[in-house]
Amino acid sequence: xxxxxxxxxxxxxxxxxxxxxxxxxxxxxFEKDLAILYSSGTTGKPKCIVHRSGGVLLQxxxxxxxxxxxxxxxxxxxxxxxxxxxxxxxxxxxxxxASIVLYDGSPMYRYDDLLLRIxxxxxxxxxxxxxxxxxxxxxxxxxxxxxxxxxxxRTVCSTxxxxxxxxxxxxxxxxxKNVHLSSISGGTDIVSCFVLGNLYQPVILGEIQNKGLAMDxxxxxxxxxxxxxxxxxxxxxxxxxxxxxxFWKDKNNIKFKNTYFNKFKNIWYHGDYxxxxxxxxxxxxxxxxxTLNPGGVxxxxxxxxxxxxxxxxxxxxxxxxxxxxxxxxxxxFVILAPGKELDxxxxxxxxxxxxxxVSPRHxxxxxxxxxxxxxxxNGKTAELAVKNIIENQPIKNKEALLNPKxxxxxxxxxxxx
Numbered sequence: 001x002x003x004x005x006x007x008x009x010x011x012x013x014x015x016x017x018x019x020x021x022x023x024x025x026x027x028x029x030f031e032k033d034l035a036i037l038y039s040s041g042t043t044g045k046p047k048c049i050v051h052r053s054g055g056v057l058l059q060x061x062x063x064x065x066x067x068x069x070x071x072x073x074x075x076x077x078x079x080x081x082x083x084x085x086x087x088x089x090x091x092x093x094x095x096x097x098a099s100i101v102l103y104d105g106s107p108m109y110r111y112d113d114l115l116l117r118i119x120x121x122x123x124x125x126x127x128x129x130x131x132x133x134x135x136x137x138x139x140x141x142x143x144x145x146x147x148x149x150x151x152x153x154r155t156v157c158s159t160x161x162x163x164x165x166x167x168x169x170x171x172x173x174x175x176x177k178n179v180h181l182s183s184i185s186g187g188t189d190i191v192s193c194f195v196l197g198n199l200y201q202p203v204i205l206g207e208i209q210n211k212g213l214a215m216d217x218x219x220x221x222x223x224x225x226x227x228x229x230x231x232x233x234x235x236x237x238x239x240x241x242x243x244x245x246x247f248w249k250d251k252n253n254i255k256f257k258n259t260y261f262n263k264f265k266n267i268w269y270h271g272d273y274x275x276x277x278x279x280x281x282x283x284x285x286x287x288x289x290x291t292l293n294p295g296g297v298x299x300x301x302x303x304x305x306x307x308x309x310x311x312x313x314x315x316x317x318x319x320x321x322x323x324x325x326x327x328x329x330x331x332x333f334v335i336l337a338p339g340k341e342l343d344x345x346x347x348x349x350x351x352x353x354x355x356x357x358v359s360p361r362h363x364x365x366x367x368x369x370x371x372x373x374x375x376x377x378n379g380k381t382a383e384l385a386v387k388n389i390i391e392n393q394p395i396k397n398k399e400a401l402l403n404p405k406x407x408x409x410x411x412x413x414x415x416x417x
Contacts, residue, residue: 028053029053029054030052030053030054030055031052031053031054031055031245032052032053032054033050033051033052033053033245034051034052034053034056035050035051035088036048036049036050036051036248037049037051037085037088037188037191038083038188038400039187039188039189040084040188040376040377040378040380040400041376041377041382041397041399041400041401045396045397045399045400046397046399046400047188047189047247047255047259048247048248048249049188049189049191049244049247049248050244050245050246050247050248051191051242051244051245052242052244052245054241055241055242055243056088056092056191056192056241056242057092057095058241059190059191059192059240059241059242060088060089060092060093060095060192061092061095061096062212062213062214063089063192063193063196063212064092064093064095064096064098065096066199066213067182067193067196067197067198067199067212067213068126068155068157068182068196068197069126069154069155069180069199070093070096070098070125070126071096071098071125072096072097072098073097073098073099074093074096074098074099074125074126075098075099075100075101075122075123075124075125075126075152076090076093076098076099076100076101076124076125076126076128077090077100077101077103077115077118077119077122077124077126077127077128078090078126078128078129078157079103079107079115079128079129079130079133080128080378081104081377081378082104083377083378084188084378085187085188085191086128086159088191089191089192090102090128093126098125101118101122101124103115103118107129107133108136108140112136112137112140112141113137113141113144113147113148115127115129115133116144116147116148116150116175117148119148119150119153120148120149120150123151123152124150124152124153125152125153125154125155126153126154126155126156126157127150127153127155127156127157128156128157128158128159129156129157129158130158130159130160130161130379131158131159131160131161131162131163131164131167131183132160132161132379134158134163134167134170134171135164135166135167135309137170138166138167138170138174139312139315139337141174142174142312143174144174144175145173145174146174146175146176146177148175150175150176150179153176153179154179154180155179155180155182155197156171156175156176156179156180156181156182157182157183157184157197158171158181158182158183158184159183159184159185159186160378160379160380161302161305161380161381162183162185162283162284162285162286162302162305162306163183163206164206164302164305164306164309165205165206165306166306166309166310167309168181168183168203168205168206169205180197180199180203181197181203182196182197182203182209183196183197183207183208183209184196184197184208185208185272185282185284187270189244189260189270190240190242190243190244191242192212192242193212194211194212194215194217194234194236194270195208195209195210195211195212195215195217195282195284196208196209196210196212197209197210198210201279201280204279204281206283206306207277207281207282207283208281208282208283208284209280209281210280210281210282211276211280211282214240215236215240216236216237216238216240217234217235217236217237217276217282218234218235218236218237218276219231219232219233219234219235219274219275219276220232220233220235220264220267221233224264224267227275227276228276228277228278229275229276229277229278230275231273231274231275231285231298231300232273232274232275233263233264233269233270233271233272233273233274233288234270234271234272234273234274234282234284235264235267235268235269235270236267236268236270237267237268240268243268244256247259271287271288271289272284272286272287272288273285273286273287273288273291273298273300283302284302285299285300285301285302285303286300286301286302286383287383287384289384290320290383290384290387291321292319292320292321292328292330292362293321293328294321294327294328294329294330294361295327295328295361297361299330299361299362301319301320301383303358303362304319304330304332304354304358304362304364305317305319306358307350307353307354307357307358308332308334308350308354310353311346311349311350311353312337313336313337313340313346314334314335314336314337314340315334315335315336315337316334316335316373316381317332317333317334317335317373318332318333318373318374318381318383318386319331319332319333319364319383320333320383320386320387320390321387322387322390322391322416323391324365329365329366330362330363330364330365331364331365331366331367331368331390331416332350332364332366332367332368333367333368333369333370333373333386333410334367334368334369334370335369335370335371335372335373336369342367342368342369347367350364350367351363351364351367366415366416368413368415368416370406370409370410371406371409372403372406372409373386373406374386374401374402374403374404374406374407375401375402375403375406376397376400376401376402377400377401377402379402382397382400382401384396384397385397385398385401385407386407386410389407389410389411390410390413390416395407
């Protein structure tokens with residue numbers, strides 16, 4: 001038996017033998033602090049965010065019932081760790097009288113389609129995964145071709161990073177034809193979504209369908225002017241239920257105000273580089289502080305990733321801008337698939353496809369093969385950490401990284417000197 005000072009140890013088998021007692025609920029104020037969530041640390045030190053009870057539950061029920069069609073007796077699954085905000089989002093499905101299915105571990109343990117096996121076995125109705133998982137499955141199992149019936153599946157949610165057009169096509173051509181594919185985007189800062197699915201509109205390739213109900217989401221230029229069909233800053237112009245209560249131990253809310261309300265007065269600045277289309281659909285191009293600026297022209301990283309992900313020779317990638325000769329040049333780092341080599345032919349093909357399908361400005365100046373790419377503890381690529389290390393700048397978020405030793409490979413690369 002384990003004996004740890006100050007920690008009670010319970011035997012699970014003994015616990016489940018006991019007859020369950022009636023649960024006694026306590027009433028709290030709507031604004032009662034619920035939980036502290038830590039931001040992932042992709043673009044700096046993790047933020048220690050205190051969220052409110054009533055607002056989170058209200059927002060989640062809206063998203064579940066009205067955007068994601070979660071119903072009583074549904075089975076809801078989201079592949080997430082307990083440390084990611086999607087775990088909180090998943091737990092709230094209980095408020096809609098749905099059952100939830102939790103899985104902790106590798107998404108490809110023993111089988112590369114393990115999560116789909118779970119979806120089939122557990123009769124999942126909402127299947128939540130990340131865009132990176134869809135891309136990995138697309139490369140490993142390009143001809144899955146509806147291997148699983150998934151008779152009860154109505155909704156597939158994708159988040160964590162922008163879902164590429166190829167990811168959209170893969171879901172409909174390999175997982176299930178008649179399903180609502182809901183790409184969603186928000187963050188730990190609001191423990192919910194700014195933009196997500198709409199049951200009553202068509203799914204358009206490469207777009208997130210709509211802003212959330214009652215969410216006054218807009219795209220601003222640097223001067224605070226509203227934009228349509230142009231890239232800019234994602235903002236929210238009015239209050240919403242999941243504005244955090246505060247940052248933990250943030251005296252006078254100074255850091256809180258500087259983070260969200262400093263760029264545009266009394267307007268929530270979210271830090272996503274995005275675009276809204278005439279049809280109300282959104283495209284997220286990446287985080288604002290990791291956008292690229294070659295020649296003074298602002299470019300989103302997601303557009304480059306979308307092209308790189310088409311190459312089966314490439315397992316993963318990270319793209320950053322490096323200050324160079326009074327300008328910025330684009331550097332693309334790639335992890336190669338087993339048995340593949342980054343020769344001049346592959347580099348030429350990569351540059352050609354990016355030039356043809358995106359623009360000449362998006363073409364990387366240098367492409368380098370690496371063995372590993374730094375990620376946060378919830379699996380997000382740490383672009384800013386890579387940028388900082390190749391520019392010999394301090395790394396602010398090293399403690400938030402899952403694999404900090406991976407940064408060593410990026411130090412003093414001869415190709416970048």
